[in-house]
Amino acid sequence: MKILCVISSNDSETVWNAFRFANSALAYDNQVSIFLLGKGVEAASVSTLQFDVHEQMGLFGDSGGTLIGCGVCCESRKDEMPSLQDELKCEMGSMQQLYVLVAESD
Secondary structure, eight states: OEEEEEEEOOOOOHHHHHHHHHHHHTTTTOEEEEEEGGGGGGGOOOSSSSHHHHHHHHHHHHTTEEEEEEHHHHHTTTTTTTTTHHTTSSSEOOOHHHHHHHHHHO
């Protein structure tokens, strides 16, 4: 199956759970993409001791998941978070790309 998760929150527990779900789906041989939208592009900076988002993001990448950040959302945060795109270490996408991912998902 092709699965798409859209993360639009910067709440550490919410982001952590979304990546945990995506990692579980990858373990069942699904093709999984995560699109970070709005506050979701802050995912790499919300890790805590209790909700280790970095660990889940690493597992996701190591397991073959596709991570895409909204380019416009990252750009709008460049003054307050200048290294955001570097921290995400992912492709920057667009609404058109999000549409295609949604349309192709099962």
